[in-house]
Amino acid sequence: MFSRMAPRGRSGLGRSLAELGLLLLAILVLLDGTVLSLVAAISSESDTHEAKPVTHKNTSKKSFPVLGIKYDDVSVPFEIALWVLLASLMKLGFHLIPRLSNVVPESCLLISVGLLVGGILKLARDEVPPVLSDRIFFLCLLPPIILDAGYFLPIRPFVENIGTILMFAVVGTLWNAFFVGGLIYAVCQIAQDQYSDIDLSTIGILPCLLFGSIISAVDPVAVLAVFEEIHINELLHILVFGESLLNDAVTVVLYHLFEEFMDSGSVSAVDAILGLVSFLVVALGGVLVGAFYGILAAFTSRFTSHTRVIEPLFVFLYSYMAYLSAEVFHLSGIMSLIACGAVMRPYVEANISHKSHTTIKYFLKMWSSVSETLIFIFLGVATVEGEHHWDWIFLTSTVILCLVARIIGVVGLTFIINKFRIVKLTTKDQFIIAYGGLRGAIAFSLGFILHSEHKRIFLTAIITIIFFTVFVQGMTIKPLVELLAVKKKNEAKRSINEEIHTRFLDHLLTGIEDICGHYGHHHWKNKLNRFNKKYVKKILIAGDRSKEPHLIAFYHKLEMKNAIQMVESGGGSKLNSSFPSTVSMQNIQPKIQSPPSARPSERVLPQLTKGREEEIRQILRTNLQKTRQRLQSYNRHTLVVDPDEEGFDDLFLKKRRRMELDWKVCKTSSHKSSNAIYSQAYVKPGAENVPTIQIDLASPQSPDSVRLLDEVVQDQGLTMSLPSSSRGAYKTSGKDDGRDQQTLLRCLSDPGPDPDDDDDEDYDDDEPVPT
Amino acid sequence: MGATQTHSEYQYENMVGKTGFSTEQIKNLHMRFQQLSGNEKTLRREHLKNIPALANNPIKTEIIEAFFDKRNQLDNELGSYEEIGFEEFLMVMSHFRPLSIKTSAEEKTAMRKQKVRFLFNMHDTDGDGKITLEEYRKAVEELLSESGTIGQEVARAIADAAMLEVASTNVPNMGPDDFYEGITFEHFEEILKDLEMESRMHVRFLDMNTANLRCGQ
Numbered sequence: 001m002f003s004r005m006a007p008r009g010r011s012g013l014g015r016s017l018a019e020l021g022l023l024l025l026a027i028l029v030l031l032d033g034t035v036l037s038l039v040a041a042i043s044s045e046s047d048t049h050e051a052k053p054v055t056h057k058n059t060s061k062k063s064f065p066v067l068g069i070k071y072d073d074v075s076v077p078f079e080i081a082l083w084v085l086l087a088s089l090m091k092l093g094f095h096l097i098p099r100l101s102n103v104v105p106e107s108c109l110l111i112s113v114g115l116l117v118g119g120i121l122k123l124a125r126d127e128v129p130p131v132l133s134d135r136i137f138f139l140c141l142l143p144p145i146i147l148d149a150g151y152f153l154p155i156r157p158f159v160e161n162i163g164t165i166l167m168f169a170v171v172g173t174l175w176n177a178f179f180v181g182g183l184i185y186a187v188c189q190i191a192q193d194q195y196s197d198i199d200l201s202t203i204g205i206l207p208c209l210l211f212g213s214i215i216s217a218v219d220p221v222a223v224l225a226v227f228e229e230i231h232i233n234e235l236l237h238i239l240v241f242g243e244s245l246l247n248d249a250v251t252v253v254l255y256h257l258f259e260e261f262m263d264s265g266s267v268s269a270v271d272a273i274l275g276l277v278s279f280l281v282v283a284l285g286g287v288l289v290g291a292f293y294g295i296l297a298a299f300t301s302r303f304t305s306h307t308r309v310i311e312p313l314f315v316f317l318y319s320y321m322a323y324l325s326a327e328v329f330h331l332s333g334i335m336s337l338i339a340c341g342a343v344m345r346p347y348v349e350a351n352i353s354h355k356s357h358t359t360i361k362y363f364l365k366m367w368s369s370v371s372e373t374l375i376f377i378f379l380g381v382a383t384v385e386g387e388h389h390w391d392w393i394f395l396t397s398t399v400i401l402c403l404v405a406r407i408i409g410v411v412g413l414t415f416i417i418n419k420f421r422i423v424k425l426t427t428k429d430q431f432i433i434a435y436g437g438l439r440g441a442i443a444f445s446l447g448f449i450l451h452s453e454h455k456r457i458f459l460t461a462i463i464t465i466i467f468f469t470v471f472v473q474g475m476t477i478k479p480l481v482e483l484l485a486v487k488k489k490n491e492a493k494r495s496i497n498e499e500i501h502t503r504f505l506d507h508l509l510t511g512i513e514d515i516c517g518h519y520g521h522h523h524w525k526n527k528l529n530r531f532n533k534k535y536v537k538k539i540l541i542a543g544d545r546s547k548e549p550h551l552i553a554f555y556h557k558l559e560m561k562n563a564i565q566m567v568e569s570g571g572g573s574k575l576n577s578s579f580p581s582t583v584s585m586q587n588i589q590p591k592i593q594s595p596p597s598a599r600p601s602e603r604v605l606p607q608l609t610k611g612r613e614e615e616i617r618q619i620l621r622t623n624l625q626k627t628r629q630r631l632q633s634y635n636r637h638t639l640v641v642d643p644d645e646e647g648f649d650d651l652f653l654k655k656r657r658r659m660e661l662d663w664k665v666c667k668t669s670s671h672k673s674s675n676a677i678y679s680q681a682y683v684k685p686g687a688e689n690v691p692t693i694q695i696d697l698a699s700p701q702s703p704d705s706v707r708l709l710d711e712v713v714q715d716q717g718l719t720m721s722l723p724s725s726s727r728g729a730y731k732t733s734g735k736d737d738g739r740d741q742q743t744l745l746r747c748l749s750d751p752g753p754d755p756d757d758d759d760d761e762d763y764d765d766d767e768p769v770p771t
Numbered sequence: 772m773g774a775t776q777t778h779s780e781y782q783y784e785n786m787v788g789k790t791g792f793s794t795e796q797i798k799n800l801h802m803r804f805q806q807l808s809g810n811e812k813t814l815r816r817e818h819l820k821n822i823p824a825l826a827n828n829p830i831k832t833e834i835i836e837a838f839f840d841k842r843n844q845l846d847n848e849l850g851s852y853e854e855i856g857f858e859e860f861l862m863v864m865s866h867f868r869p870l871s872i873k874t875s876a877e878e879k880t881a882m883r884k885q886k887v888r889f890l891f892n893m894h895d896t897d898g899d900g901k902i903t904l905e906e907y908r909k910a911v912e913e914l915l916s917e918s919g920t921i922g923q924e925v926a927r928a929i930a931d932a933a934m935l936e937v938a939s940t941n942v943p944n945m946g947p948d949d950f951y952e953g954i955t956f957e958h959f960e961e962i963l964k965d966l967e968m969e970s971r972m973h974v975r976f977l978d979m980n981t982a983n984l985r986c987g988q
Contacts, residue, residue, distance in 0.1 A: 422869055423970050496933045497962045501890070503914055504830065505972060508893075511834040512867055512974050514824040517803045521975070523824070530827070551915060555929050 086117070087373040105474045107225040107376050111467070114380015122384055137445045138327070141375050144367035145221055146334050147319050149245065150341030151364060157238045164417050164425075165239060168433070169246035172409045173216050177254055179405040180398070181205075181212025187397045203454055206262045211458050213254035214447055215402060215465055219440030220244040220334070222466075225372055226438060226474045233487040236429055240436040248334035248442075249283035255446060256330065262452070286332035290339025293322035297340070298347035298540040305542060311356035312363060315348060347540040350553075375441045382444065383463050389456040398461045399468055402439075410434040428484050435477055438469040499554050786858065789845075790865035796976045800864060804857050813854040814838075829916050833893050838863050842892045849898045869973035883969040884960070890968075891959050901953030904934050937962055 071078075090113050094101050100109070158165070185208035223244045227237055257275045297318035304311045319340050326336035349357060410433050418424045425433075439462075447455075447462040481488075510522040783797050792800070807822070808814045819825070819835045828834065839855060841848040844862050852859065866889045870879065894902045894910050908930040915926050938951040941958040954962075 422973070495936055495962070496929065497936055498966055500911060500914065500929070500933055501963060501966065504890070504910070505966075505968075507828055507830050507914070508834060508890075509867070509972070509974055511825055511828045511831065512864075514822055514828070515807070515819065515834070515838075516800070516864070516974060516976070517806070518975075526827075551929065552925060555925075555932070558932075 083374065083377075084370060087370060087377055090377070091369070091373050103475070105226050105229055105470075105478070106373075107222060108471050108474055110373055110376035111380040111383075111470065114377035114382075115384060116380070117377065118381035118384030121381070134445045134449045137375070137378075137441065138333075139324075141371045141378075142221075142442070143320060143323050143333075143337060144364065144371045145224065145375075146245070146323075146337045147316075147341055148364040148368035149220065149224065149241070150338035151315075151319075151345055151360075153338065153342050154234065154238065155342060157234050158242055161235070161238060161242065163420065165242035165246060167413055167417055168239065168243040168410070170250055172243065172413055173218075173247040173250040174254075175409045175412075176216030176402075176405045177209065177213040177250075179212070179408075180216055180401045181209035183401050184208045184212065184394075184398060187393065187401075191393045191397075206258055207452050207454055207458075210255070210258040210262065210450070210452070211461070213251060213258055214443050214450075214458075215398070215439060215462060216405070217247050217251040217439070217443060218244040218437045219442050220248075221372055221375055221442070222438035222440030222470055222474075223436060225376070226470075226477060227436065230478050230481050231489045232432065232481060233489055235423070236432050236436075236486070237489070239429075240433055245334060245338055246283075249279065249286060249332040251442075251446070252330070252332050253279040253282050259451075282330070282332050283335060285329065286326050286335035287339040289326045289329075289331060290322045290336035290341075291343045293318045293325070293336075294340040294343030295540070297344040298351070301344075301348045301351040302540060302542040304352065308353045308356055311352045312359045315344070315360050316363070318344070347537070350537075350541045379441055379444060379463075379466065382448075383467075386459055386463070387456050388460040388463075390460060391457055394457060395461055395464050399465060402465055406437045407434050410437075428486055431484070432477075432481070432486055435473060435480065438473060439466050440470070441466070496555060496558060499551060503551055786861055790861050791868055792861070792865065792976065797861065800861060800976070801857055804860050813856050814860060815854045830910075830913050833910075833913065836896075837889070837893050840892055842898070843889060864976075867972065867974040867976075869975065870969055879969050886968045886972045887960050887963055888956070890963075890972075891956050894959075899953075901955055902959065903953040904930065907934055907954070 087110075090110060091106070094106060094109050182205075185203070185205050188203045188208065218240070220241065223241055227240065253275065257271075257278070261271065297314055300314050300318070301311060304314065319337055322340040323333045323337045326333040352360075410430050414425050414430050414433075443462050444459075444466060447459045450458060452458065506522065506525075510526045513519070513523050783794050786792065786797055787794060790797075804814065807818050809818065816835055816839065819838065820831075825831050825834070836851065837843060838860065839851045839853070841850050841852060843866070844859055866886055868882075870882065891902070894906055896906055896909075908927050911930040911933070912923060912926040915929075934951075934954070937954050937958055941961055942951060
């Protein structure tokens with residue numbers, strides 16, 4: 001490792017030392033675990049000795065133990081924390097080693113680490129804790145990942161391709177299950193392996209089918225882990241990923257079905273029909289349960305304006321409840337979780353503060369990331385722990401059959417699906433879809449809880465498949481994507497023009513459909529949107545935000561982002577660095593020959609000269625400092641206006657600010673809407689048409705902000721005569737002030753240069769009807 | 772009845788070639804045309820305005836205008852008709868044909884150009900070949916009009932920002948005194964190039980006759 005780093009010079013050496021340090025730390029942690037478990041064994045003995053002197057005080061008096069070890073009480077949380085710490089450190093470590101993370105996907109590395117840890121533990125204690133028990137997996141490790149996926153599911157592509165996704169998920173999985181199960185049975189019957197000590201022909205058809213159903217499901221965790229790193233285009237990503245989510249219902253049904261059949265011993269036609277009904281119940285029931293909890297969460301979030309700190313908690317709790325409730329009734333927990341996240345998102349996001357939104361986003365990402373890491377490590381550990389039965393014929397035939405089944409399934413289904421699709425799936429697409437069918441920990445956990453007599457051989461086979469798909473397919477998919485020149489993800493942000501024209505197109509197509517006279521997709525989509533706007537939004541979204549059209553919300557977000565960028569770059573006239581052009585507002589405003597007595601021409605600010613820029617920066621700096629000093633004590637139970645938000649206030653300040661404040665302080669007493677956070681100050685559009693953003697200060701609710709209000713009113717410091725924003729700032733009137741205030745309140749303090757930011761921009765409150 | 776039948780069939784053949792619809796689809800659209808026009812030979816603006824479903828559409832006027840716009844027919848005239856016949860109706864509808872799997876790459880580009888052209892014509896109401904700021908503002912206002920009182924100011928601001936973006940991406944180095952006249956067709960194509968119009972801008976024309984499935988309009 002050193003020889004590779006040395007040529008890089010000093011920084012390389014420093015970095016390699018850091019990495020070495022990290023690795024040492026990781027090893028220490030590992031050893032810690034083993035040492036402490038040994039200590040635990042010792043201390044449990046000493047504890048029993050300790051008990052005696054307490055009860056028999058009169059007998060020998062021990063000296064007061066200054067330092068003692070009492071491990072048992074904290075053993076469980078301690079071990080859990082240790083595992084999580086190990087996982088996180090491993091994750092850190094991989095990204096420090098640059099070349100490794102490019103070649104090998106993270107999941108492979110994590111499994112290897114798991115194998116290593118498992119091996120160490122086995123050597124140290126001669127037994128490995130059963131870490132990947134199904135309860136831990138299904139109740140603790142899986143939900144965060146699925147919730148993260150569901151909450152940030154890009155709704156539009158998902159619903160547009162829902163037909164294709166369902167075909168792959170349902171029909172594809174069924175095909176896989178029966179194909180693999182049936183052929184494996186055939187293989188077992190005809191195989192005569194003299195090296196194996198299990199007679200394969202004793203495996204009945206039902207266990208084989210059960211095995212097939214476990215192994216056939218594409219795993220969302222593995223797909224996410226691998227696809228995250230290859231950045232393929234949205235369509236393929238949503239197809240494979242959507243399939244992995246929706247096939248959970250199929251897997252659940254098949255699994256229980258075959259289990260029941262195995263117990264009862266015979267299958268009848270009635271049972272088969274009941275199985276079909278059960279599938280519908282499981283799938284739809286899961287979705288309904290999820291949607292129900294989603295609506296509850298949305299409704300709750302409507303009233304959280306006074307308790308912003310616990311807003312994220314509602315999101316997490318309701319989702320988890322949805323999952324657990326679905327599990328109670330043997331419905332599909334995954335589908336319930338997805339439905340809950342997807343349903344509640346548009347409404348919750350309209351209601352909660354921006355900080356809560358950020359919190360939710362980062363918590364979900366954090367939990368899902370840790371969960372994923374843990375799952376892969378545990379997979380490695382469980383491999384070491386399990387009792388295996390290595391049977392060559394069974395294993396190789398399983399692997400081959402799985403691959404073959406997947407390929408045939410995808411090709412066959414695509415052939416049928418392409419007849420109904422506008423945008424056809426090409427051969428390249430099919431290859432990626434087939435190749436991306438990774439199996440993962442869900443299959444393992446399901447195998448773990450089998451009661452079959454052939455459990456060991458099944459488990460070995462499942463692990464082999466998982467290893468094969470994750471290692472071989474996971475590692476080679478990236479070069480293959482490059483080789484085949486598959487279209488990559490379009491990283492560009494959506495521009496305001498695209499947004500406008502998308503809306504325009506939607507309305508246009510709806511209109512054309514109406515003229516044509518048939519109820520097409522756009523017609524129903526339009527109807528759904530209007531229903532949503534008219535009834536649902538009114539109930540679930542607080543206050544005025546229910547009326548805000550999507551285009552305006554989008555525009556607000558864009559402006560807010562620009563404003564933040566501007567603050568971060570220290571003010572100045574060039575706002576958007578992605579448009580390094582000299583075009584400014586004046587270039588597009590038509591030059592009006594207005595009489596000089598009337599308002600100044602619509603030409604907005606000329607370019608600021610250097611001197612002016614400096615002046616403005618200075619003013620901004622001093623005012624930012626001033627307001628920070630003035631902030632009062634931090635109260636844990638109210639969200640006080642952040643000093644950083646004052647920066648925006650200064651930034652967009654205008655001459656009429658004082659006038660507004662006068663209006664505002666008057667109006668605070670007469671609340672227009674029931675939601676007291678808004679005070680609607682009416683500001684007449686004045687003489688100038690100079691576009692500015694007028695952001696009112698914080699909510700009048702918190703006492704601290706009122707104090708700030710007064711102080712800012714008295715602040716004479718700011719004498720900016722030019723509005724400092726030259727692009728896209730606008731003047732609003734009336735109700736908009738309330739909303740602006742809301743948007744300022746929800747202003748975020750740390751946007752972070754995070755590509756994930758665009759995730760939330762993607763969602764639509766429209767629900768497009770699928771093609 | 773027989774003579775007129777063959778006459779119209781002959782006409783249908785022409786239109787199949789011109790517009791790319793199938794005979795079935797043309798028949799259905801003809802039936803719809805007759806339904807809309809009250810069995811007259813020509814369609815006027817009032818006929819389209821009377822469609823109840825269209826009443827809620829914020830850009831209703833633009834859509835109706837597009838049917839009567841001469842630029843959407845194949846000849847490059849300007850101006851608009853007072854009333855249109857079935858051929859013109861069909862011509863406008865042909866802009867919304869979906870792609871089939873057999874379209875080649877050049878055909879795709881041609882179709883996309885045609886569709887984008889249609890959109891451009893919708894915005895460029897005065898026919899001067901450019902979308903000026905005023906026209907753009909009007910378009911955005913109409914889009915937002917169904918949301919009520921949000922108001923002109925915001926619409927103007929959004930339109931201004933959008934215009935600025937178009938100008939910045941297409942003509943990055945303008946001096947402070949240059950004036951960006953308006954969005955030309957090329958610039959318009961440029962900003963819409965990521966949206967893949969050829970696959971998005973389509974309506975499913977069914978081969979089945981749905982006009983009978985709905986009573987009235």
